[in-house]
Amino acid sequence: MESVSPVSNQLLQPTTSSSSDRSRRKRKKKSPPSVPSSPSPSASLQKWRSEKQQQIYSTKLVRALRELRISQPSSSSSSIPGGGRAVREVADRALAVAARGKTLWSRAILSKAVKLKFRKQKRQRISNPATSPAITGSIRSKKQRATVMRLKAKGLPAVQRKVKTLSRLVPGCRKQTLPVVLEETTDYIAAMEMQIRTMTAILSAVSSQPPPPPPPGHEGGQTHMLG
Protein backbone atom coordinates (compact mmCIF):
# COMPACT_ATOMS: atom_id res chain seq x y z
CA MET A 1 0.00 0.00 0.00
CA GLU A 2 2.99 2.19 0.38
CA SER A 3 3.45 3.95 -2.86
CA VAL A 4 4.35 7.46 -1.95
CA SER A 5 5.95 8.92 -4.98
CA PRO A 6 7.53 12.33 -4.77
CA VAL A 7 5.01 15.01 -4.97
CA SER A 8 5.45 16.55 -8.35
CA ASN A 9 2.95 19.25 -8.33
CA GLN A 10 2.57 19.80 -12.01
CA LEU A 11 2.26 16.19 -13.04
CA LEU A 12 -0.65 14.37 -11.58
CA GLN A 13 0.56 10.85 -12.03
CA PRO A 14 -2.33 8.61 -12.88
CA THR A 15 -2.46 5.31 -11.09
CA THR A 16 0.53 4.70 -8.98
CA SER A 17 -1.44 5.04 -5.81
CA SER A 18 -2.94 2.09 -4.05
CA SER A 19 -6.39 0.79 -4.74
CA SER A 20 -7.75 2.20 -1.55
CA ASP A 21 -7.17 5.71 -2.73
CA ARG A 22 -8.48 5.22 -6.16
CA SER A 23 -11.98 5.39 -4.84
CA ARG A 24 -11.40 8.74 -3.36
CA ARG A 25 -10.10 9.98 -6.61
CA LYS A 26 -13.11 8.63 -8.40
CA ARG A 27 -15.48 10.16 -5.97
CA LYS A 28 -13.87 13.52 -6.08
CA LYS A 29 -14.84 15.08 -9.32
CA LYS A 30 -12.60 17.96 -8.75
CA SER A 31 -11.69 20.30 -11.52
CA PRO A 32 -8.06 21.27 -11.86
CA PRO A 33 -7.21 23.85 -9.29
CA SER A 34 -7.88 27.41 -10.19
CA VAL A 35 -4.75 29.17 -9.32
CA PRO A 36 -3.34 32.69 -9.48
CA SER A 37 -1.26 33.51 -12.42
CA SER A 38 2.13 33.99 -10.79
CA PRO A 39 4.36 30.97 -11.28
CA SER A 40 6.22 29.94 -8.20
CA PRO A 41 3.76 30.53 -5.37
CA SER A 42 1.02 28.80 -7.26
CA ALA A 43 3.18 25.72 -7.44
CA SER A 44 2.89 25.12 -3.75
CA LEU A 45 -0.80 25.90 -3.79
CA GLN A 46 -1.34 23.51 -6.63
CA LYS A 47 0.44 20.90 -4.64
CA TRP A 48 -1.99 21.17 -1.80
CA ARG A 49 -4.94 21.15 -4.10
CA SER A 50 -3.93 18.16 -6.14
CA GLU A 51 -5.67 14.85 -5.76
CA LYS A 52 -2.40 13.08 -5.45
CA GLN A 53 -1.39 15.03 -2.42
CA GLN A 54 -4.69 14.43 -0.80
CA GLN A 55 -4.39 10.72 -1.32
CA ILE A 56 -0.95 10.68 0.12
CA TYR A 57 -2.07 12.61 3.10
CA SER A 58 -5.15 10.56 3.68
CA THR A 59 -3.15 7.37 3.58
CA LYS A 60 -0.72 8.73 6.10
CA LEU A 61 -3.47 10.00 8.27
CA VAL A 62 -5.44 6.80 8.29
CA ARG A 63 -2.39 4.81 9.14
CA ALA A 64 -1.52 7.15 11.95
CA LEU A 65 -5.06 7.10 13.20
CA ARG A 66 -5.08 3.39 13.24
CA GLU A 67 -1.99 3.33 15.35
CA LEU A 68 -3.49 5.89 17.62
CA ARG A 69 -6.53 3.74 17.92
CA ILE A 70 -4.50 0.79 19.01
CA SER A 71 -2.79 2.76 21.71
CA GLN A 72 -6.13 3.64 23.18
CA PRO A 73 -7.54 0.66 25.03
CA SER A 74 -10.89 -0.45 23.83
CA SER A 75 -12.68 0.43 26.99
CA SER A 76 -15.65 2.69 27.11
CA SER A 77 -13.83 5.03 29.43
CA SER A 78 -11.76 6.61 26.71
CA SER A 79 -11.39 10.29 27.32
CA ILE A 80 -13.04 11.94 24.42
CA PRO A 81 -11.69 15.45 24.91
CA GLY A 82 -8.24 14.01 25.16
CA GLY A 83 -8.94 11.86 22.17
CA GLY A 84 -9.94 14.79 20.03
CA ARG A 85 -6.79 16.58 20.94
CA ALA A 86 -4.73 13.54 20.11
CA VAL A 87 -6.40 13.20 16.75
CA ARG A 88 -5.76 16.84 15.99
CA GLU A 89 -2.10 16.48 16.80
CA VAL A 90 -1.81 13.37 14.73
CA ALA A 91 -3.46 15.10 11.82
CA ASP A 92 -1.24 18.13 12.15
CA ARG A 93 1.84 16.03 12.35
CA ALA A 94 0.85 14.05 9.30
CA LEU A 95 0.18 17.29 7.50
CA ALA A 96 3.57 18.61 8.47
CA VAL A 97 5.20 15.49 7.16
CA ALA A 98 3.31 15.84 3.94
CA ALA A 99 4.86 19.25 3.54
CA ARG A 100 8.23 17.57 3.13
CA GLY A 101 9.95 19.94 5.46
CA LYS A 102 9.99 22.80 3.05
CA THR A 103 7.99 25.19 5.09
CA LEU A 104 8.52 26.79 8.43
CA TRP A 105 5.20 25.84 9.89
CA SER A 106 5.66 22.19 9.09
CA ARG A 107 9.04 22.11 10.74
CA ALA A 108 7.65 23.95 13.73
CA ILE A 109 4.87 21.42 14.15
CA LEU A 110 7.26 18.53 13.95
CA SER A 111 9.75 20.03 16.33
CA LYS A 112 6.95 20.78 18.73
CA ALA A 113 5.98 17.14 18.72
CA VAL A 114 9.52 16.03 19.28
CA LYS A 115 10.06 18.50 22.07
CA LEU A 116 6.91 17.40 23.72
CA LYS A 117 7.87 13.78 23.68
CA PHE A 118 11.36 14.51 24.81
CA ARG A 119 10.36 16.64 27.75
CA LYS A 120 7.63 14.28 28.73
CA GLN A 121 9.97 11.34 28.95
CA LYS A 122 12.61 13.33 30.69
CA ARG A 123 10.28 14.50 33.40
CA GLN A 124 8.79 11.13 33.87
CA ARG A 125 12.16 9.71 34.37
CA ILE A 126 13.28 12.35 36.81
CA SER A 127 10.43 12.99 39.16
CA ASN A 128 6.70 13.14 38.83
CA PRO A 129 4.93 12.13 35.69
CA ALA A 130 4.26 15.38 33.94
CA THR A 131 0.99 15.74 32.20
CA SER A 132 1.14 16.87 28.65
CA PRO A 133 -1.18 19.82 29.04
CA ALA A 134 1.21 21.28 31.53
CA ILE A 135 4.11 20.88 29.19
CA THR A 136 2.14 22.21 26.33
CA GLY A 137 1.30 25.21 28.44
CA SER A 138 4.91 25.83 29.29
CA ILE A 139 5.98 25.59 25.73
CA ARG A 140 3.21 27.77 24.50
CA SER A 141 3.65 30.44 27.10
CA LYS A 142 7.00 31.47 25.75
CA LYS A 143 7.29 35.16 25.46
CA GLN A 144 6.13 36.33 22.14
CA ARG A 145 8.93 38.47 21.02
CA ALA A 146 7.50 38.95 17.63
CA THR A 147 10.05 40.96 15.75
CA VAL A 148 7.92 40.83 12.71
CA MET A 149 8.17 44.34 11.50
CA ARG A 150 11.58 45.20 10.24
CA LEU A 151 10.29 47.03 7.27
CA LYS A 152 9.83 50.66 6.76
CA ALA A 153 7.19 50.13 4.15
CA LYS A 154 4.26 48.78 6.12
CA GLY A 155 4.77 50.78 9.22
CA LEU A 156 1.12 51.27 10.00
CA PRO A 157 0.36 50.13 13.51
CA ALA A 158 -2.86 48.49 12.40
CA VAL A 159 -1.09 46.37 9.86
CA GLN A 160 1.65 45.60 12.32
CA ARG A 161 -0.81 44.38 14.91
CA LYS A 162 -2.56 42.17 12.46
CA VAL A 163 0.63 40.71 11.16
CA LYS A 164 1.66 39.95 14.69
CA THR A 165 -1.60 38.21 15.37
CA LEU A 166 -1.28 36.31 12.15
CA SER A 167 2.23 35.24 12.97
CA ARG A 168 0.97 33.84 16.22
CA LEU A 169 -1.67 31.80 14.47
CA VAL A 170 0.64 30.17 12.01
CA PRO A 171 3.01 27.83 13.79
CA GLY A 172 6.64 28.70 13.70
CA CYS A 173 6.25 32.23 12.48
CA ARG A 174 6.43 34.23 15.62
CA LYS A 175 9.76 35.83 15.00
CA GLN A 176 9.68 36.08 11.29
CA THR A 177 9.71 38.95 8.94
CA LEU A 178 6.62 40.04 7.15
CA PRO A 179 7.14 38.40 3.77
CA VAL A 180 8.05 35.15 5.45
CA VAL A 181 4.90 35.24 7.49
CA LEU A 182 2.78 35.98 4.46
CA GLU A 183 4.29 33.21 2.46
CA GLU A 184 4.00 30.70 5.25
CA THR A 185 0.42 31.76 5.70
CA THR A 186 -0.52 31.05 2.13
CA ASP A 187 0.99 27.63 2.26
CA TYR A 188 -0.49 26.94 5.65
CA ILE A 189 -3.97 27.89 4.56
CA ALA A 190 -3.81 25.69 1.50
CA ALA A 191 -2.50 22.82 3.57
CA MET A 192 -5.21 23.18 6.17
CA GLU A 193 -7.86 23.23 3.53
CA MET A 194 -6.55 19.96 2.26
CA GLN A 195 -6.45 18.62 5.77
CA ILE A 196 -10.08 19.49 6.27
CA ARG A 197 -11.06 17.95 2.98
CA THR A 198 -9.26 14.75 3.84
CA MET A 199 -10.64 14.44 7.32
CA THR A 200 -14.12 15.07 6.05
CA ALA A 201 -13.69 12.37 3.48
CA ILE A 202 -12.45 9.92 6.06
CA LEU A 203 -15.31 10.73 8.36
CA SER A 204 -17.88 10.16 5.72
CA ALA A 205 -16.19 7.03 4.50
CA VAL A 206 -16.09 5.48 7.91
CA SER A 207 -19.25 6.64 9.48
CA SER A 208 -21.37 6.30 6.36
CA GLN A 209 -23.19 9.41 7.20
CA PRO A 210 -22.22 12.74 5.76
CA PRO A 211 -20.73 15.26 8.14
CA PRO A 212 -22.51 18.59 8.47
CA PRO A 213 -21.67 21.08 5.77
CA PRO A 214 -18.90 23.46 6.56
CA PRO A 215 -19.76 26.96 7.71
CA PRO A 216 -20.23 29.54 4.99
CA GLY A 217 -17.24 31.34 3.76
CA HIS A 218 -15.38 28.14 3.38
CA GLU A 219 -16.44 27.11 -0.07
CA GLY A 220 -13.27 28.42 -1.44
CA GLY A 221 -11.10 26.01 -3.26
CA GLN A 222 -12.76 22.79 -2.36
CA THR A 223 -16.16 21.28 -2.66
CA HIS A 224 -17.48 18.75 -0.25
CA MET A 225 -19.17 16.67 -2.78
CA LEU A 226 -19.51 13.50 -0.80
CA GLY A 227 -23.12 12.84 -0.10
Next chain:
Amino acid sequence: MSGRRSRSRQSSGTSRISEDQINELIIKLQQLLPELRDSRRSDKVSAARVLQETCNYIRNLHREVDDLSERLSELLANTDTAQAALIRSLLTQ
Protein backbone atom coordinates in the same frame (compact mmCIF):
# COMPACT_ATOMS: atom_id res chain seq x y z
CA MET B 1 4.08 43.74 -11.04
CA SER B 2 5.71 41.08 -13.08
CA GLY B 3 8.34 38.76 -11.78
CA ARG B 4 9.75 38.54 -8.34
CA ARG B 5 12.74 40.27 -7.02
CA SER B 6 15.57 38.08 -5.98
CA ARG B 7 14.90 36.04 -2.92
CA SER B 8 18.35 36.46 -1.58
CA ARG B 9 17.46 39.89 -0.46
CA GLN B 10 14.58 38.50 1.44
CA SER B 11 16.51 35.96 3.34
CA SER B 12 19.09 38.46 4.45
CA GLY B 13 16.57 39.91 6.83
CA THR B 14 17.39 43.49 6.10
CA SER B 15 14.69 46.00 5.44
CA ARG B 16 15.52 46.05 1.79
CA ILE B 17 12.39 44.20 0.88
CA SER B 18 10.37 46.07 -1.64
CA GLU B 19 6.85 47.08 -1.12
CA ASP B 20 5.96 45.49 -4.41
CA GLN B 21 6.95 42.13 -3.11
CA ILE B 22 4.83 42.56 -0.07
CA ASN B 23 1.90 43.69 -2.12
CA GLU B 24 2.30 40.72 -4.34
CA LEU B 25 2.20 38.41 -1.37
CA ILE B 26 -0.82 40.16 0.01
CA ILE B 27 -2.62 39.84 -3.28
CA LYS B 28 -1.81 36.20 -3.41
CA LEU B 29 -3.13 35.84 0.09
CA GLN B 30 -6.24 37.68 -0.83
CA GLN B 31 -6.92 35.24 -3.60
CA LEU B 32 -6.86 32.43 -1.12
CA LEU B 33 -9.48 33.91 1.08
CA PRO B 34 -12.94 32.88 0.00
CA GLU B 35 -14.56 36.11 1.00
CA LEU B 36 -12.20 38.50 -0.62
CA ARG B 37 -11.60 36.50 -3.71
CA ASP B 38 -15.05 36.70 -5.12
CA SER B 39 -15.61 40.31 -4.38
CA ARG B 40 -12.35 41.47 -5.83
CA ARG B 41 -12.55 45.02 -6.89
CA SER B 42 -10.28 46.59 -9.39
CA ASP B 43 -8.25 48.39 -6.79
CA LYS B 44 -6.68 46.38 -4.10
CA VAL B 45 -8.34 45.73 -0.85
CA SER B 46 -6.42 47.26 1.96
CA ALA B 47 -3.68 45.18 3.47
CA ALA B 48 -5.17 45.46 6.90
CA ARG B 49 -8.41 44.04 5.64
CA VAL B 50 -6.68 41.14 3.99
CA LEU B 51 -4.73 40.38 7.10
CA GLN B 52 -7.79 40.59 9.27
CA GLU B 53 -9.70 38.24 7.04
CA THR B 54 -6.74 35.93 7.00
CA CYS B 55 -6.63 35.74 10.76
CA ASN B 56 -10.33 35.04 10.89
CA TYR B 57 -10.09 32.45 8.20
CA ILE B 58 -7.24 30.64 9.88
CA ARG B 59 -9.15 30.61 13.13
CA ASN B 60 -12.10 29.17 11.31
CA LEU B 61 -9.96 26.50 9.76
CA HIS B 62 -8.50 25.63 13.14
CA ARG B 63 -11.93 25.33 14.57
CA GLU B 64 -13.03 23.08 11.77
CA VAL B 65 -10.05 20.84 12.17
CA ASP B 66 -10.68 20.62 15.87
CA ASP B 67 -14.26 19.75 15.27
CA LEU B 68 -13.38 17.10 12.74
CA SER B 69 -10.80 15.72 15.12
CA GLU B 70 -13.35 15.45 17.84
CA ARG B 71 -15.70 13.57 15.63
CA LEU B 72 -12.99 11.30 14.38
CA SER B 73 -11.91 10.54 17.90
CA GLU B 74 -15.43 9.77 18.94
CA LEU B 75 -15.64 7.46 16.04
CA LEU B 76 -12.41 5.79 16.92
CA ALA B 77 -13.52 5.40 20.48
CA ASN B 78 -16.20 3.06 19.34
CA THR B 79 -13.78 0.19 19.25
CA ASP B 80 -14.20 -2.64 16.89
CA THR B 81 -16.89 -1.35 14.63
CA ALA B 82 -14.95 1.77 13.82
CA GLN B 83 -11.73 0.00 13.17
CA ALA B 84 -13.38 -2.63 11.09
CA ALA B 85 -15.21 0.01 9.13
CA LEU B 86 -12.00 1.89 8.60
CA ILE B 87 -10.19 -1.13 7.31
CA ARG B 88 -13.10 -2.14 5.22
CA SER B 89 -13.45 1.25 3.66
CA LEU B 90 -9.82 1.30 2.75
CA LEU B 91 -9.76 -2.10 1.24
CA THR B 92 -12.96 -2.26 -0.64
CA GLN B 93 -13.59 1.25 -1.86
